[in-house]
Amino acid sequence: MIVAAVVFWLCFAVVTYIYFGYPSLLWLISRFKTRPVREGDVTPKATFIIAAFNEQEVIGAKIENALSLDYPAEQVEVLVVSNGCTDRTNDIVREFSARDPRVRLIALERPGKMEAVNEGARNATGEILVFSDADFFLDPHTLRLMARKFADPEVGGVSGARKPGITRKGDATGDGEGLYVRWDKLQKILESRIGSVYAADGLLYAIRKELFVPLTDPSRGDDMTISTHIPLQGYRLVFEPKATAWENGTIHAKQEFRRKVRIANRCTRAMLGHGRRLFTSGFYSLEVLSHKVVRHMIPYFLIPMFFASAVLATRSNFYRVLFAGQLAVYLLALAGAALREKKAGYWRIFSVPYYFCFVNAAAFVGLLQLMRGQGTRAWTARTGESLVR
Template sequence: MTPRRPSHAAFWGGAALIGWTYAAFPLVILARARVRPRAFASGPVTPTVSIVIAAHNEQAAIGAKVANLLALDYPADRVEILIASDGSTDATVARAAEAAAGDGDRVRVLDLPRTGKAGVLNAAVAQATGDILVFSDANSMFAADALRELVAPFADEEVGGVAGDQRYLPDDGDLDGAASGERGYWDIDRRIKQAESDAGNVISATGAIYAIRRSLFREVPEGVTDDFTTSTGVIDQGRRLVFAPGAMAFEPVGSSASVEYGRKVRVMTRGLNAVLVRRALLDPRRHGFYALQLFSHKVLRRLMAVPLLVVFAATLRLARRSPLYGLAALAQGGVYGLGAAGLALGRHPAGRHRLLALPAYFCLVNLASLQALGNVLRGRTVNRWEPQREEET
């Protein structure tokens, strides 16, 4: 019996972590929103707003981005737009200035040296004058009423930050299985985020669209996910971070597994480093239930590849000794087999079916998390990168 005990402990311990992270924790979040709702005020306020965009070699997207922001349904005299170029070597600065022609009093293009996103964000915010700072990505397009929806919760003084709703543009049929699977993930994540907000705080904001009070901004350190660090800084200072589902920003999903994999490795490497920076938020004595939210979502979920591997290895060892473990081995092998098939089929229509797309995305994310964990353990940071965008034709 002795040789079996470590395998049993590994299987059930790992299964408990997986079950909590993927099933029990989301159910707890949904139940808590119903049992302990915590409302906040929301109203038609129009504070002064500074929209900050950090861009490096975004010539293909920046003109449309500036035009999109200039067309928002919000009092023009209460919005300023800062485009901060991070040492772009293409036509990003020229395209931004061209798009802003005639609106130079509303748009400022900062041609900064290459320092990394954190540095240019800090430099841009230092020049911002609005009471509310709005952050977005160069390739994220706001709905016409997104800014009004985003600032409405600031009618409540307790609210220090607002996370908007990132949505993906309609599928043009050119996505592979893993990219299609990401859509399904975000549909689920959106429901969880709404429940988190209804009961207290969302865990963090997405870089596509979010806002904080300028008085709560703290400089972004190098090597971290800036949207996570900036938005959670609001909670660290005792204010609420809530979700505004009507504040929508649309962007394309990564068109291929290779592009998405590289992005995930970068985001998760920076994200894990950001959690280390914000580790004080993991203290339940100070932050209560939010500490559990943060640990479950941003630590356990990003490290799920480890218990998944442990459980699979333990299952294979135990499979011959019990039908239960045999079925578990078949189930796990089936998921990983479907994921591998989805990744291998790429853009083939069969690979984009949900039966393959979701497992493909699941496998891709967990493989990326292993590399990200390795980066963090080796002390590797990601301060600069080249955007992977579709080039103009």
Template sequence: MLILFYGSIFMIAFAYFGYPLSLLLLSRFRSRPVARRAIAPSVTLIITVFNEEARIRPKLENTLALDYPREKLQVLVASDGSTDATNSIVESYRDRGIELLPVRTRGGKENAQKEAVEQARGDVLVFSDVATMLDPEGLRKMVANFADPAVGCVSSVDRVLDKEGRPGGEGAYVRYEMWLRSLESSVHSLVGLSGSFFAARREVCSDFSADMQSDFRTLLNSMRLGLRGVSDPQVVGYYLDVADQRREFDRKVRTVLRGLTVFFRNLEFLNPRRYGFFSYQYFCHKLLRWLVPLFMATALISNLWLASGSVFYSLLFCVHFGCYLAVGWSWWRRALPVWTPLKIPVYFVVVNAAILLAWWRYLGGRRQVMWTPSQR
């Protein structure tokens, strides 16, 4: 039980801190900078929407403000079976160069993206969510990464803000993820892209899947072609924190469920003889991270067992279990802490609860195709 207890704690720590530390140490001996250069290839910007009449205008105005040659930019809005005024609003922007691709039968985000890819004319395909706002120079800076022939796809840096413009618990967690992506880029390659704003060479999207997570799978397609994915700290996507934490929990479950589907359909990437260092990244960043709820449960159960014969472990279990009770109570009462040092551990437990539920659904045979954008 001591081995289980401390082993579980070690695996949790390694998933979140040991893996980044190994990358940090390796970066001192191995560095793969991106040969960025100002270029202007033809670009198709794909915006996927479903019933976004309340947010589509600001997104289109933000898109039209991008500093990129208009003759080389195709803006394509793929409407996934929208039933509100979304399509008519997009149509009103036709004279300003916005194209509408109405997907009559709702088939999910990736299906709409796949249809848009088939209509795209650009050599570089850029994908963006309606809730994500971009800097005017964002598109130019993103495209500059493709001057490096080894780059197959590029991810933005996410900035999550509350309504007052302050980072919250998710914002702190996202900053951790962005730091980790920066390390991965500097050493070898990303393992996943930001689904809200990413880009890829056209050939990387040649076999775009209609039922698998597009950001994750696009990165894997790049690796198959001998290319890599990078994160550009100069390319930022801004979006507000979610308005309803319960709905955000459901979104996290869907995201992990879709990620598990992609992962287990691409187990070949765990073969280091074929993919080298990326196999280590693939295991640590994805599978090991998704196993953290199992390690948390094992640590709690083994702590309970040890508590029967030790005052120290009894006190430790009281603190251990008490933390979970406090998180559950605050979640049930919807009284989440506003102080970031308290909000981060609450968010950590909630995230891993979502991962655990995603595992339950995946092992039960459920798969996720449909999507409903989070309200922010």
């Protein structure tokens, strides 16, 4: 029983810290220490780098979106790096390029996203590199808001924010994710006030071109690797919550699950790939561990916590209550999984438990693959899948 109690309380402490303790710590520190960004009305030349593989359904709209932003037209460049596309992606980009010299196409054989990103950075003419997924679209004011941050010489990168999509409301995944996004956004705001966010969201972020470090390992998440290099070079990576991007399309639960498995695997690889530097960088190291590394490990604490409480419940009413609470969460999650296609608001009672288990199950699989030496190397955009090796 002593062993079970130690296991339970150790796991409980870790889970509680990640979901409640760390955000509370950020809030407390931000009450006494803040580093305001010295914004200015600057509009440096910005190059959108769009790594594309078979994006014919969205690439035209993506280019139009980038060119129509509230930003000086002569200060915008759109660079599409195609990876052996077999659909009309290249033709569509060439049509835009013929009409507008700000749009350029770099057509590669399909070497992978890593090479596409590196090639885009090498050929960019902008002072600022803007990375944004092909299926995410920016609100008109977004680029200008991000550019204002670069007036501060200490700022090396700016992360944008995800605008909750309309197409997924009423689905247990989408509703639960909405709450998760708001919770995560609050932490990023607090991290940015203190110094730097732990990393940028891959849907939209911008960095100074001179701070780009070429990618060398395709098994590591490119967004995580690129953005974490900014604080490690002594610059700030800040968050602009009003610089928003939204996804135009419905993502099914199976696609989203595979995406989150890939994120857990590749992002953890990216973090660990920095070696000692990532764990000897003061408070930033605590951010990385708390916001990403240990968070992905949470399912490996939830499982022993559940079984330890089951053992302890045979001897104590107190532990029976704790065990019953966990069991209720998992039963509600199962109900949410069964009813996730329902659109009525009544079913939202299941959305938080469902999404909590959804993301942790994906993290469990992603880290299990990592421990087995498996990675996600082949990139298949828009399908929601990757080839796991």
